[in-house]
Amino acid sequence: MNKVELHLKFGKSLSGYSLSADEGVKTNIYRVGNITKGATKSSANLLNITIPVGIDENYKILHLQPGDYLVECVLPSGEMVRKDIHLTEGPAQKINLLSESSPKEFLSWQKFSGELNKQELYNSRIEKGQKNILRNRTIETSPELPSDWVWTKILHQESHRSAVSIEEIDDLVLKGLIEVGPGSFRNQYLEEEKQWSYLKELLAKNESTTLLDLLSLSHQAYSVAPDAAENGLRWQKPSIEDEEVNFFEINHKEPDLVNMFLVWTPNGNELVLLPNRWEDIRGSRHPKIDLTIDLTETAFEFRVNTIVHNTFLGSALAYLSSGSLPTAKMYVEKASEMLFMKMSNPYSAAAGALILLETLDWKAIEAGSSEYLGKWNNWKNWIRNLYRRFPWLPDGAVLHGWSLLYQEEQEEAKSIFKEAYQRGVPLYSAVLKKLLEGLDSFEDEEFKSMARTVRSISWRMNPQQVFTTFRLGPTLSK
């Protein structure tokens, strides 16, 4: 019997972007029939393939025996789209799988990656008139944080790292961003003065534990608070704004660095680390970064989510952010290419390195597979180069430290982790977690102290976001 040519794709527009077959969504194809009995291998299912996403004419082409199949797409959001198909001998057949449309078209990436599901569910329940939905949260008193946290630096490139007095703060870009006091870490907007305030009791500088010691020297600060003071602060208005979301597009062409955005939300402020730009390494297009603030009342602590419209990395970051490593593993080849192309895009190289390290095939390594060991050798070298060539990117140091740990180079790993700590807060939240795990691997008091500080920071982090996002201000209680 001749095989049938099947053209398959997931027909969704991602704000005008599309994903190619090797960037797309995880798909399983099950042969239907005899599924309660054993069968020959010729009717085996096709699992964990990827198919394109988009409304163009780009399809994944497969050749299958005629018969009945169930096609199942598992989106990064967790949504599962299934369709029965029947293949008969003859011309190629095109199948276009569809999911529910996004409530707002400009948020289609967010819907695709799962950022919107929670809110939609609440909305649908409210529409159905369901009662007893807990929507309000009371705010506790300010949390404890290490008392030696301090902002000691103006976050623009001409500044230097040093302690500053309260008077000097007036001249600094950081005015009004953070109010710091003993036992508190909150922001306060003075209504009458129409400006941000800060407590006079700035915390004492401590070289090893200041927040800025943990941040890259090249961080810049922006505020996307809609009512932020303009003095010395670079800020921008939402691109799209309604009563539910504020949506910001961020697209810069400045030199490589990691940006830090302070975002005002009804719950308090969130601090978001983002790449300054994200170059698509296969082309000259500079994909956008979306930062979305959910303004509606939900039962969740964090309101900010960020998405990079990146066709090369495609949905891998979305799967990674949902904790779905096995699916991210499907992108190992792409991850390897991303790491190799670090000079074009060190941010995606770091993501690639993370995927590769987290999905190492230990069985192949232990079995001495020459092919896999060859790849692992390349990856180790490329990760080391990522660490060496981009000293402003903390993630490179963390990942190189882990690479060394996996090679059982304990002493060298130790010094790298110390350097990683000194470089600053990693761009990726998963890498921040790896930094903590790495520091925790060593029993020295110095490392325990560093681990304590990073742990304190991690307690404020949104682990569901790909890019490191902290919640500042009071914690919330149920």
Next chain:
Amino acid sequence: MEEFLVHQVDHGPAASQAVTHAMVIGVGTYPHLVGGTQSLSPAHGGMGQLTSPPVSARRFTEWLVNSFHHPHKPLATVSLLLSEGQTTPQTDVIFTSSTGQSIDVEYPSIGNTKQAIREWRRRGDENPENLLIFYFCGHGIGRGNDTSLLLADFGREPNNVLEDAIDFSSLQKVMKRCKAKEQIYFVDACRVGSGAIIEELDYLGDPIMIIPTPPINGIISTIFYSTLAGELAFGRNNAPSYFTDSLLRALNGEGAQDSQDEGSWRISTSRLKEAIDMQMNRAAEDGFQRLQISPADGLFTFEFHYLQNAPSVHVRVCCEPENALESARLSCQSPLNNQTIQERQELSETPWDIVLPAGSYLFEASFPNSSFSSASRTRTIRPPYPIVKLQTTPTS
């Protein structure tokens, strides 16, 4: 049977036969929390007595003993600690084994818990191919990704409120020094911040073990949390919690996939996650007070449970448009001979939830009042949780 064990099977020399060892803890009675029989801890944070965790832990243990099947790593031991219902510790708590034997279950004090977990880990060390399963249900508190699991005597010691708690993050760290390469953790507990954690910076409880050796490469440690960091988890009175219910449904078939050969249904960690997610979403859609999201950590794919029969699948049948449902009579038939397998004659505006063996079926909607056109559809039914939407149109 050794202490703390409610199930023990000898599968031969440990070094040559990989097996599965499970550690299950269910904490419902907290003497030092609200409603407890002993002095109220100032760190109670509003936490009180729970009825769901011991039921949840029992059901999970029963599933392990009666249903868990791994042909290459058969179940060797199940350790169980429970606090439930009794007003004082050490009141007899019994677990009935699969052979009908009544086995005393020990109380989850910090001492018993440390000893039980250490022995569980020691068994894991006997063979690198061993599979370790850990399950906890009870109160939990947390900050960020760090979680503290509260044992029965939590709050007992006023000078150290977390003396009777497990620092789960540290436990994770030390278990990466255990030789068993495959480890699965189910944590069914709240992960909200509280004064206890906030004030006890850098201390989340007892790490259980401290092993000053580097982590072992290649250890797969997959954790399923019942709720997001910083969020609550919800139980039900004298019934398994939402998470454990979703977990058990997934383990009993909704998380199954015939990945290797047709008809060879297995549960993998990643498919389990997908099935749990779908059921938790469905529970929220069906009117549960709030959406509880169950994240996973270190989610590497490996198969750990093999079904011995094809799964039964929970199917939801509805109409499109939705308002057609209240006028519809629904049926499910064999597509081969149109023989009716199940049907719903009574009219209802709620979807029709049925359980079917995996396979192909013909679904039909007919409308006695002719308000809509009849609809039918043949669908392949596979886990997890398929939804069959019958498209119809109004006739007037």
